[in-house]
Amino acid sequence: MKDDLLGPVVRAFRVVNAMAEAGEDLSGKQLSDQLELPPSTVHRLLQLLAKLDIVEQNPDDHKYRPGSQLLRIAFSIVRRSDVASMGDKYLRGIVDELNATCVLWMLIPEADLVVTAGVARSSHPLDFVDIAFAPRGLAWGAVGRAVLAHLPDSVVERVAQNAGPSPTGKALEPLDEFKANLAQIREQGYAFSEGHTISEAVGVAVPIFGHNGTVVACYAATLPMSRFKPAMKKKMVEVVTAGARKLSLDLGYSGTSAAAK
Structure with a gap:
C-alpha cells in the first residue's frame, strides 16, 4: 500500500x-x-x-x-508480564557460567520491537560499561533475529521493508537471503551476530516461547570481541539455550513453536 x-x-x-x-x-x-x-x-x-x-x-x-513516554509505555507493559517476573531467576545463572552480560528481551508484537525485561552484568573488567537497552527493532542483531525467525512471514516482510542499515552501518540482505538466514536460525534454535547492533561485540540469543507456542521473548548473552574466541561459541549457545528452555517450560511451553506448526 x-x-x-x-x-x-x-x-x-x-x-x-x-x-x-x-x-x-x-x-x-x-x-x-x-x-x-x-x-x-x-x-x-x-x-x-x-x-x-x-x-x-x-x-x-x-x-x-x-522519548521518555515511549520508554515508560514499553517498560510498564514489561513489568506486568509473567515473562519478566519469571525470567529474572535464570539470568544470573547464565552470567555465572559465561561471565558475559545477559539480557532478557521481551517482544512487543504490536510494534515489532523488543524491550529490556531484565539485565544481569558480568564482573569482567573488560566487559561493557554500558549497553544500549532502549527498545530495538527485529531486523538486526542476534536479539531481533532470534525472535523474528519465529514470527509469521507477513511480519518478516514488513520488518524487512521498514529496515534501514544496522546501527553499525550494515545493509540488510535481499529478502530471499534474509528469509533463508531466519530459516537457518529457526532450525538451529539460536541466533549469533557480530557487530550488528554494537560495534566490536558478539551476541548469542535464544528464543523463549509461551504456552501456546508463540515466541514471547529471548535471552541474549553479549561479549566484547576482544574477549571472544570461536571456541567459546558452543558453550554460549548451550548455556543460553538451557536458560531459555527452562523459562519456556515455566511459561507452559510444550515443545513445538507456532512457527513450526
Whole structure:
C-alpha cells in the first residue's frame, strides 16, 4: 500500500519503528530518506511525537531518539508480564557460567520491537560499561533475529521493508537471503551476530516461547570481541539455550513453536 493511502497514525508508527530499528539518533532527513516520505511530513510527525514525549530531540546535534513516554509505555507493559517476573531467576545463572552480560528481551508484537525485561552484568573488567537497552527493532542483531525467525512471514516482510542499515552501518540482505538466514536460525534454535547492533561485540540469543507456542521473548548473552574466541561459541549457545528452555517450560511451553506448526 502506498504511503499516500496510509493515515498519519501508520506513518507515525513507521517513524518510531525506524528509530528503534536504527538503535541510534536519526535526523529528520535520514528518516525521510529511509521511509521515502516527504521531509515536511516527517518534520510534522516528529514535532507531534515530540510533544507527546514519544520522541525527543538531542539539543546538541538536533537528531531524534525514543522519548521518555515511549520508554515508560514499553517498560510498564514489561513489568506486568509473567515473562519478566519469571525470567529474572535464570539470568544470573547464565552470567555465572559465561561471565558475559545477559539480557532478557521481551517482544512487543504490536510494534515489532523488543524491550529490556531484565539485565544481569558480568564482573569482567573488560566487559561493557554500558549497553544500549532502549527498545530495538527485529531486523538486526542476534536479539531481533532470534525472535523474528519465529514470527509469521507477513511480519518478516514488513520488518524487512521498514529496515534501514544496522546501527553499525550494515545493509540488510535481499529478502530471499534474509528469509533463508531466519530459516537457518529457526532450525538451529539460536541466533549469533557480530557487530550488528554494537560495534566490536558478539551476541548469542535464544528464543523463549509461551504456552501456546508463540515466541514471547529471548535471552541474549553479549561479549566484547576482544574477549571472544570461536571456541567459546558452543558453550554460549548451550548455556543460553538451557536458560531459555527452562523459562519456556515455566511459561507452559510444550515443545513445538507456532512457527513450526
